[in-house]
Amino acid sequence: MSANATLPIAWNSAALHELREHGGERPLLFTGARIITLDPLIGTVTGDVLIGGDRVVGVGPGIVTAAGDDAAIVVRAAGTTIVPAVVDTLAAVGARVQRDLNVGTLTPGVAADLLVLDDGDDGDDGDDGDDGDAADVPAALATLLRRPERLRAVVVAGRPVRWDGQDLTAPAAVAGAPCAQDLSGSPHLGVWVDRTGFLHQELTADGRYDETRGGRPHAFQGRFWIDGDRIDYLDDLGFWAFGEFVGDELHHAGYVMRRRVDPQA
Template sequence: MSTTHTDTVTWNDKAFDEIAANDAGRPVLFTNARVLTMDPLIGTLRGADVLLVGALLVGVGPGIITAAGDDNAIVVDCTGMTVVPAVVDTVALVGGRGQRSEYVGTLTPGNTGDLLVVPDEFAPDVAGAQAMLLTRPQEVRALIANGKPVLWAGTDAPDRSTAPEAGIPAAEDLTGSPRVGVWIDRNDFLYQELTADGRYDETRGGRPHAYEGRYWIDGDRIDYLDDLGFWAFGEFRGDELRHAGYAMRLGADSRS
């Protein structure tokens, strides 16, 4: 942790030091908080705990603190604080989700640990708490994304995740990549050729060059920028490339 941040931390500084040095996968427990879960089943809790293990929220409610010692959890005292989701599912807010399991961004066990901690007086509701990020970030006690601090005690956390640089990246040289080649769907309808210079060329239903453009691979995700100007994506799953409802595999190009 940087010296500058250590000097300015005035809220749960010991806990923050432990989180910053947490290489052993210790759970992190935010305790004794008012928790606005936005989960229709759980609702709002007072004097409650939120337990994170890695990037996953595994428990919410009163009494989890009793097990903190058993699991060697890092304890963050949130007395006088409100914990809210850092991400709001506006579709769910207006009743647009049919099932609770489809809700995104609630503080529900099993969801990703994205949460915001602010003093009670700045959190009349979830919207008010989230507004603090833009209007008074110095009052934010913690912003957690995927279980890791982004802000702490009103300042940037060291080694925080940062957004990708804006703009379209340069093409990569993918010579030798096992994902370069012609991907063919099971019905022999779609042929998608990925070339080593970062270009793709699709044949659909025998229609050559139906779509052409650039692509970038990030882990198991592939992003496409078509020459017509639209963006699309796909996912590599095992030996398949899933894109726009098609499941493709690398194969020999049988087009004449």
């Protein structure tokens, strides 16, 4: 089976169905997991992670008792370890001045970005390395890299984006694939020129850019993608770069450009 093939959903499929129907409207509760919070006060606990909107709102044992009251979508997560998707080493050693500044922990109040990993505990208590090999953050990261099939869920800002081996979002554009974006009517198309006139960058409706530097035409050419105020470039030479639209300016690689107005327009 290819890496892009659709895999059957087996893990908590009923909960996933509810998430697809009511995600964002109801709280999401993972229950019965080992939770490595990376918060010095909470530590590692066995219990529940409650998510409301895009935030972690509760961590620890016993939250599941109120799941019915709150109409939470319950994911039975016994045999898994939940870790922050981003690791905040400063928070882990207690070096954040304020706990509400923690960015890579599972502290109530922080962004709900987390990974759910199958512990891989085969129950034989042997030394084959399969007994709870996601027992801490280094082991969990090693499992993620070496045994990706054990990744049960990825949650970003409170929403699942990967579940039991299946991507739940539309695939992003990749090198070699056609530019999958509708640029018709985009205010960002046209020729952008820096303040000195050294750099000219043309963005066209087919998702291509053409850059002139110091009067040298076609110095760089390639494809681009726009996501909100961010623009990503993939040059035909193979390197990636990015820029940012700030008001009526395009900031890129130290240059500040403005869109050239066509006098005939």
